[in-house]
Amino acid sequence: MSITLKDIAQKANVAESTVSRALNDKAGVSQSTKIKILKIAKKNNYRPNQLARGLAIKKTNMIAVITDELDNQGQIKIVKEIEKEAEKAGYQIILCNTKQNPEKEKSYLSLLESNQVEGAIFIGDQLVGSALLKASLSSENNIVLVNRLAEENFFTSVLTDYSHGIFKATKHLIEQGFKNIAILAGSENSLIEAEKLKGYKKALKNSDLKLNHDLIFKNTAGRKAGYNSFLKLCKMNLIPDAFISTQELTTIGLVEAIKTGGYFIPDDFALIGYADTILSSIIEPPLSVLSEPIAKLGSFSFAFLLNLINNNLAEPQIKVLSPKLIVRESSIAKYN
16 A cells, blocks of 8 residues: 555654645745655655656657756766767757756756656766655656765665775875875865765775874865965975875866976875876876776666666666776875
8 A cells, every 4th residue: 555645744743734745845844844754755655646747658769967067077078978878779868957056956857747858867966855856756757866965775876986986096195105195175065075085084094094184175176276275285384295186177276386386296296186088198297097987977877767768677776886096107106
């Protein structure tokens, strides 16, 4: 027997009318209560009345790819991989950019609910909110997440193990003999950047190295931020002997600052950057980098979505991929 609104109300300890408003995205329910209700509904396989959507999903051979930051180079590359895989299967994509705006995300979900697309892939680093939770209640809404985190495994997802990637980078530098390792991370509000910092801290702890919070720089995304972070570090009493930069543009700014200051890589400072692009190999010396599995993120996410569309996935699937550490000259100790 399927769960009813009354059952959900009892489990959430709220009125049945509150449950109805939450499930129909009406005003008068706090965000925390709404998410609580949606989680209970999802966990107990609640299914809304699907009559309004018709007896069959319209075949459009269209999918939506919804990003939260279209000027993010990593997301752009994932979109291109999804598009390539989609074309092979005879699908076209509609590209949407939410700019990290929950209301925009909600509006793009209407593409699913109105049968304009057969499924949607959401790319980003934000925690899943109430709009996506609500959409997932319908078995007709085919949704795959790429690097979007959810508090519980309600969604089929493809994730990058950012924590393990930075762990590998930090461990490599420690093995090279570097002890004072600074990390330049992106937005402190980013779940992805938080995962990277976890990997950094874990590697230090495993090697019995003391964590120095002065060597952790947050909100350093961008070329200028990378440059200025180095200048700030130079004024400190404790100068690092190595850097990890978690953003490509930040790495470029950092390299510029090191060279402008008359220092050498890796003689004075070792460095590991992020993203294996042409810049990584032409910068002198060639940069060691963490390379994200872009092609696999794209191919796995589309394959999962196609299986959902064709009713070939009974339960949510999660695929976790690890970045590859590419060691070049910039992280090798001179006297090692």
